[in-house]
Amino acid sequence: MPCPLGKRNRLNPGFRAWGSRMGVVLALLATGLALACLCPQFLSVANLTNVVRQVAINGILAVGVTLVLLTGGVDLSLGSVVALSGVVAAHLAHPGEYPLAVPVLAGVLAGAACGGLNGLVVTRGRVPPFIATLGMMTAARGVALVLSGGRPVSNMGPALTRLAGDWARVPVPALVLAAVALGAAWMLRNTRQGRYLYAVGGNEQAARAAGIGVRGVKFLAYALCGALAGLAGVVLAARITTGQPNAGVAYELDPIAAVVIGGTSLAGGVGGVGGTLLGVLLMGVIGNGLDLLNVSSYYQQIVKGLIIVGAVWFDRQRRSVERE
Amino acid sequence: MILAAKEVSKAFGGAQALRGVSFELAAGEVHALMGENGAGKSTLVKILAGLHAPDAGEVLVRGRPVRLRGPHEALRNGIAMIHQELMPVPGLSVAENLLLGREPRGRLPGTVDRRALRREAVRLLGLLDADLPVDAPMGTLSVAGMQTVEIARALGAAAAAVIMDEPTAALSGREVAALFRVIAALKARGVGIIYITHKMDEVFRVADRITVLRDGCLVRTAPAGELDESRLIALMVGRELSGWRHLATQRPRADAGEPLLVVRGLSRGGAFRDVSFEIRRGEVVGLAGLMGAGRSEVAAALFGLAPAEAGEIRVRGAAVRVRRPSDAMRLGIGMVTEDRRGYGLVPQMAVWQNITLAALPQLCPGPLLRRTAERAAAGEAAARYGIKADGAGQAVRLLSGGNQQKVVIARTLLAQPEIVILDEPTRGIDIGAKAEVHALIAALAAQGRAVLLISSEMPELLRLSDRLLVMRQGGLVAELDPLTVTQEEVLSYAMPVRKA
Ligand SMILES: Nc1ncnc2c1ncn2[C@@H]1O[C@H](COP(=O)(O)OP(=O)(O)OP(=O)(O)O)[C@@H](O)[C@H]1O
Ligand SMILES: [Mg+2]
Secondary structure, X not given: OOOOOOOHHHHHHHHHHHHHHHHHHHHXXXXXXXXXXXXXXXXXXXXXXXXXXXXXXHHHHHHHHHHHHHOOOOOOOHHHHHXXXXXXXXXXXXXXXXXXXXXXXXXXXXXXXXXXXXXXXXXXXXXXXXXXXXXXXXXXXXXXXXXXXXXXEOOOOHHHHHHHOEEOOEEHHHHHHHHHHHHHHHHHHHEHHHHHHHHHXXXXXXXHHOOXXXXXXXXXXXXXXXXXXXXXXXXXXXXXOOXXXXXXXXXXXXXHHHHHHOOOOOOOOOOOHHHHHHHHHHHHXXXXXXXXXXXXXXXXXXXXXXXXXXXXXXXXXXXXXXXX | OOEEEEEEEEEEOXXXXXXXXXXXXXXXXXXXXXXXXXXXXXXXXXXXXXXXXXXXXXXXXXXXXXXXXXXXXXXXXXXXEEOOOOOOOOOOEHHHHHOOOOOOEXXXXXXXXXXXXXXXXXXXXXXXXXXXXOXXXXXXXXXXXXXXXXXXXXXXXXXXXXXXXXXXXXXXXXXXXXXHHHHHHHHHOOOEEEEEOOOHHHXXXXXXXXXXXXXXXXXXXXXXXXXXHHHHHHHHHOOOOOHHHHHHOOOOOOOOOOEEEEEEEEEEXXXXXXXXXXXXXXXXXXXXXOOOXXXXXXXXXXXXXXXXXXXXXXXXXXXXXXXXXXXXXXXXXXXXXXXXXXXXXXXXXXXXXXXXXXXXXHHOOXXXXXXXXXXXXXXXHHHHHOOOOOOOOOEHXXXXXXXXXXXXXXXXXXXXXXXXEEEOOOOOOOHHHHHHHHHHHHHHHXXXXXXXXEOOOHHHHHHHOOEEEEEEOOEEEEEEOOOOOOHXXXXXXXXXXXXX
């Protein structure tokens, strides 16, 4: 008897998405609980504020790279784009020159341009994303060095540096992350392009055969990812009050790790922003906890590496059981 | 008794796929397993082949209970399986795919004797009378070609029991005949065969015994001689099914209108050359031919999946260029592709999202999705085609093969194409759904659309088409009247002429 696609289905997808993230949620709760017991100051408002401030940049980058990973691609140029857009923004942010919107927009656009170029090389040029964005990683860093003459761009006006401050006791970078994440989640859920991102990542040939403009969809993903990297670059520049051409080295790795921990498949087609945020938070809380516990930064690296692999390993074990 | 299942049950999440089913396979017997899409046939044989562990019950090999922990252990126990969903490694050659995991060893440790490999591959394909390029990459084969390789692979395993899950879904008469010769030879050697199919004529040709499943329950096991087609169908669907009798009747014809699609001198590389035909409003044009004749390639060119290199396509009188599927869809061309894994489905996506994927621009004009409209449309399509799923939110890869096929059909037709290309639309769907699809094709024509039908099932082509075109080795060789022509005549045109 074919069961008609009735009511219970309406709940199903939501539950499933939630269930697949349960592992990360549990890990987050367990870590939080352990830290709360080990060091009481973990739960203090000051410390928690600190955590969200610290994860903001990683989080903005992770949201952007989620879009690219969903299409089955990857973006290795994030760190360099962060540096480039920071330099661009800092150049336009000397006191009394332009209104705040100018450096911010310029930084974002610089990032979008890099991302768009990545997208073009991947779609039109058919260069594998790994190589295309690796090239961008080197080139964008070069452009940042050229623009700045290799020196930090300083003398930043207070309008921009305030971006790294607080607003109503909440760190502005965290607010930016929240807005970005909400926007991206909304786009993935409610727009046609969002649906197409999943389709392209899930089966590119089938997406093409369904009349979807695969190139356009991928281009959009890379361009948006670049724009968000640009935004992260502006936020970073505001925080360190200079445009640093050498900033952001290896910044691409943590976001990718966070996205995968959050359940987005490296093969594309599965995942979302919610999981990514959980992944970002988990990594942030662990980093914060190790700091509070005075673990030396050498050991921190070891622990972090183990946790990244462990989280994904645990997740995949659980999933293969589910499939059976 | 070579192989048996005793009271096996299996649930996937909330869905009970099998409930206490017992099944036995004797040596030298062909035991057919029948049932509607989603009845649990593949699940049962996957348990016998060690791909799923049963929740309850046991598997017996030669009377001994065994726990098979994977296809390797099944093979070691002499059980080989031909899978319903093809699993080729596209980059490896046909020969390498055929002997994957059983490569003949070379003289140095860890090496492969490539000449022996090739020889063995040629031998196995020869058993099936298949004319396939052993050195070509697997990815270049048609679905029928891949299916043939899959069959030959299982034959090479020298097993005591061979499980065939819809081996002929994409094969045409000649290849099926070759398979049946092989089955006869295996039987004579005492090999037991489990045979799953939705093709009624095949069952009564090969089966010694028939077991019918319905909704995961065993309905009956009987010698084939005790059943006939209508009794068997009644057992499968659990009621008198009226629609299937349409399957034996000719589609009534109406006067065709003006030409909607005109093709002149279409050619592409080694695939097809100088193909010209037209389809009028209200017409169903059948395309017959053997595996590799170029039928699917022509269809792929019309839909923009693999554009033609030369020739002209006219839609509603205007010359058009179709470079990609989105061009074709804008012109009102829709296609059900033969390869549901490759070009059909987005496996991880929900059933309803797969159904609406191609029709999103129509369902949701503007950039935003309208989920209510989408779900309504998907729900309606699912009910209409009898898609059996554990909720519309289930990932489409978890559906049974036939239900996946229904999703592909639903998706294509939801976009309301005026020119409909159907490449093996009834591949692997059960008899009720097949009658449904046939009625649907007739309805499409009655609404004044143009249909191009490709099928490896000759009766289907003859009954549904207004005109029948025959392709052979990349060229169009005949146009026949389905009312007067016989299957044998069609075949005589389709047979390749071997150059001396
Ligand atoms: N891995 C899985 N996860 C969840 N549900 C599954 C899985 N495999 C099969 N099912 C469900 O179990 C039921 C039986 O499926 P099965 O593939 O055995 O059907 P079938 O008889 O082979 O059908 P068909 O003729 O379409 O191939 C279906 O409802 C299907 O959706
Ligand atoms: Mg099946």
